[in-house]
Amino acid sequence: MAPKPSILQPTEVLIRVKAVAINPADYKMIDLGHRVTSWPLVPGLDGAGIIEQVGDEAGDFKIGDRVLAFFTAGDRSGSYQEYAAVQGKDVAKLPAKWSLEQASTLGVCYLTAVMALGIGLKTPLPFLEGGPTSGLQPSSVLILGGSSAVGAATIQLLRLAVPECKILATSSLRHHDHLKNYLGADGVIDRNSASLPSDVKSASPGSHGVDAIVDVVGAGRTQRDIFEALNPHGAKIYAQVWTGDDEIQAPDSVNSIMFRGRDLPQVPGNQNIVRTLAQLLEEDRYKLPLQVHHVGHGLSALEKALVLMRQGVSGEKLVVSI
Numbered sequence: 001m002a003p004k005p006s007i008l009q010p011t012e013v014l015i016r017v018k019a020v021a022i023n024p025a026d027y028k029m030i031d032l033g034h035r036v037t038s039w040p041l042v043p044g045l046d047g048a049g050i051i052e053q054v055g056d057e058a059g060d061f062k063i064g065d066r067v068l069a070f071f072t073a074g075d076r077s078g079s080y081q082e083y084a085a086v087q088g089k090d091v092a093k094l095p096a097k098w099s100l101e102q103a104s105t106l107g108v109c110y111l112t113a114v115m116a117l118g119i120g121l122k123t124p125l126p127f128l129e130g131g132p133t134s135g136l137q138p139s140s141v142l143i144l145g146g147s148s149a150v151g152a153a154t155i156q157l158l159r160l161a162v163p164e165c166k167i168l169a170t171s172s173l174r175h176h177d178h179l180k181n182y183l184g185a186d187g188v189i190d191r192n193s194a195s196l197p198s199d200v201k202s203a204s205p206g207s208h209g210v211d212a213i214v215d216v217v218g219a220g221r222t223q224r225d226i227f228e229a230l231n232p233h234g235a236k237i238y239a240q241v242w243t244g245d246d247e248i249q250a251p252d253s254v255n256s257i258m259f260r261g262r263d264l265p266q267v268p269g270n271q272n273i274v275r276t277l278a279q280l281l282e283e284d285r286y287k288l289p290l291q292v293h294h295v296g297h298g299l300s301a302l303e304k305a306l307v308l309m310r311q312g313v314s315g316e317k318l319v320v321s322i
């Protein structure tokens, strides 16, 4: 077991982690070594807990505050442990109505959705303090993987970024109600439809096709005809989140861009990203993207949760309380 981090940098807080949310990246690090520069490593990017100690320059926190945080896999800072040291800028106080289990699911998908908009589509980010105030205002966007955590976050943030945009998303049928009536997508298309591109076109403004596709699940690797859903006279953007595999090749006529976690500094206002998330929660402008599936309690439950994650989840976030 890793020792409790004891010497804090002045800019850090020590968090007693109470809830951990599992991400696909966790098992990709553990099994495949993705993004790992040295072993041993404590995984865990998402979590929430209670402030235990505060560095002198860490910000406006006090012992006992309930917080959500962006953790970093590493011996002192990964969330798969009881105590983790995190930079104060990556921590935000949690509104009382949010449980720690719910809050633990918010970080990675929100951060990735911000990149999908700020780097992938280059839209304005009016909800982000210091974020871009101008940019592409697509009239329609297709999100491939709407029932994934990143997809559910992207639907919500795109609505805030470009309120008039027609947001279409793909998912399996059982999640259509959640995406449309809870998250606010304008249209949801069965991801298993044999006529996916034409279904999307029919649902797009004037049936011309969408201006952009945001692929958060690597769907374009196998659904090669999806590019036919783009409006040939639109921006023709294909924004893909890095899923750990090689970049997905789009046709030459398409403006393809891949983004990954380390690209966050490219987004103006990125230093305010966690604080802005807490503000959105406080103002009820951002919802829990997916239901929490509480897998169990204790570090041993993490093993069980990782087994479930490897099998693949559908429209839910796996959470373990610690």
Ligand SMILES: NC(=O)c1ccc[n+]([C@@H]2O[C@H](COP(=O)([O-])OP(=O)(O)OC[C@H]3O[C@@H](n4cnc5c(N)ncnc54)[C@H](OP(=O)(O)O)[C@@H]3O)[C@@H](O)[C@H]2O)c1
Pocket (backbone or CB within 6 Å): 023, 024, 025, 108, 109, 112, 144, 145, 146, 147, 148, 149, 150, 151, 170, 171, 172, 173, 175, 191, 216, 217, 218, 219, 241, 242, 243, 244, 259, 260, 261, 262, 313, 314, 315, 316
């Ligand atoms: N590079 C980065 O910085 C970064 C950050 C975060 C995530 N990621 C990557 O992004 C991907 C998504 O992460 P996540 O946490 O959001 O995943 P997740 O919630 O575990 O994704 C599961 C969902 O993917 C959906 N899905 C799978 N294939 C699909 C397809 N062909 N079309 C439509 N939906 C499909 C499933 O939909 P149904 O159940 O409806 O069928 C399921 O709900 C992962 O590969 C992850 O590693 C990368």
